[in-house]
Amino acid sequence: MNRNKTKNFYYGDVGIGDQFPVTVQSMTNTDTRDIKKTIEQIKSLEAVGCDIIRLAVPDMEAALALKEIKAEVNIPIIADIHFDYRLALESIESGVDGLRINPGNIGNIERVRQIVEKCKEKDIPIRIGVNSGSIKKEFLEKYGGVNVNSMVESAMEHVRILEDMDFKKIVLSVKSTDIDMTLKSYEKLSEIIDYPLHIGITESGSIWKGTIKSSIGIGALLARGIGDTIRVSLTGDPIEEVKVGKQILRALGLLNDKIEVISCPTCGRTRIDLEGIVRKVEEKIDSMSKPIKVAIMGCEVNGPGEAKEADIGIAGGNGIGLIFKKGKIIKKVKEEELIDELVKEINKL
Template identity: 65%
Template sequence: MNRKKTKKVKVGNIYIGGDAPISVQSMNNTDTRDVASTIKQIKDLEDVGCDITRCAVPDMEAAEALKEIIKNVKIPVVADIHFDYKLALKSIESGVAALRINPGNIGSIDKVKTVAEAAKGRGIPIRVGVNSGSLEKDLLNKYGKVCPEALVESALKHINILESVNFDDIVISLKSSNVMQMIESYRIISSKVNYPLHIGVTESGTIWRGTIKSSVGLGALLAEGIGDTIRVSLTGDPIEEIRVGKEILKALGYKKEGIEFISCPTCGRTNIDLIKLANEVEEKLSSYNKNIKIAIMGCAVNGPGEAREADIGIAGGNGEGLIFKKGKILRKVKEKDLIEELINEINNM
């Protein structure tokens, strides 16, 4: 799968664009002014493989709090700024790895230049983030509605402002809760600029619905080679955003590390509680980082054969099951011992 070649941008110790791997981002839902809880949440995100996180900066107290937060975490922290350029400057002083700010929203060109110069001096990129819910009135009047063309024009306007003050360390996002609108917006902007793209379906919903919408939107773009960093926006624990994001990348082959699970959907031949078995295996191995494919199959008739590409797997029977590797049966074990035997085999691999 060939990704479109984009400009390479450095965010802390992570690169976005160019030949860099696609990174997975989230945003803290803690109050940034609550330093302890924000640090804890970022550490939890680090534990599940988050590459970059973003913190809301509603006021100067939050901007100042970032200094202590950044000292105590490993992954890059991005400051999310709206309107007040002074908050951007303070966040830069606090050591953020990037800014999310739209230059057209912070006032005069002098203010934009001040922020751009401060960011450039620290090697800090700026993400221009256009959202369908906050499109400028003049563009709404021009197009009569929110549409991909309007979102792209808005982004280009903000980009032009930054370029006019000699700043081009830019990342772009065009977010919409409408999946098809989001897909088309990124297709258009991808054909017009070579800045790296932060892709996502904004306000996608609860964990169940949001996972589906995000998988469709992100999957379609990534399959076309569009996208350099992703965020799955879910109404829930940010940790779930990372889990879903990593699985999307695994499904498309963009991310190899960690376990890939496959399991059959069950049928009339299934004589074992496969649903319970699959969930237990997935839960017990959730923290494993081995790069292997595990199959949980419902019957011994087709299981080992259908899952021969799996590195290891189990196939259920009536009160018993098979342990197999690469389609070859190793041994038969009792149902109650299947998970323990499987984990022992994995540990010995």
């Protein structure tokens, strides 16, 4: 999949830009001032593959806590700052790997300049994050409300502030809760800048509904080559955000870190517990890192043919199952032996 060309740089030791893999971010929902709980949550996010983590910094106590948190975790930390430039400066001193600020909201230009000079000194990027709820009144009036033009113009105002200070390590986001507006905003922005883009659907909702909404929006952008880092914004455990984000990348072929399982939706010909078999197989192979495709089909008549592009698969019915490789049957086994025999064959690959 071809990606739009962008600038390339680093959050800590994690690259961002078109020359690096698309990364998955999340944001802690602990109180950053609670150092122990925040470290625990970040470690749990690291365990499911989070690449970059963002932390809210509401006051100076939180900014000072970042130093201890940073020392105990492995992934880059981005400090999320609103309005108070002193929190940004203290976060930088605490060792963060990036900032999320909107320069136009920080105050007078000299305050912004202090932040920019510190970021240059420490070699850390700044993400400008515009969403449909944070557009300046000036642009709402100029463009007739919240729309693509007011979103993009708001982002570009912040960009110009940083560029005027010769700062170019910029990441941009223009998120909306509306999928169509989000897609069009990122498309327009990607035509006029070459900075890496952080993509997502903001405030997308609960884990179930938000997963669907985010997958559509993020997937559509990535399929068009737009996007260098993603965050799935869900109301719930941030671990779910990372799991969904990783799966979006896998579905698009942008991440090949696990075995891909394909399975049929079942029909009236199904004579085995396909749902249970799929669940058990996924549990057994979840920790395997093989770039292969496994098919689990509910019909021994059509299964091998329908899943012939899979590296290996099973199809079952009436108490028996077939194991096949590249569509060719290699053995017939009893249904109760099907899962174990499949795992044995996967281990041989």
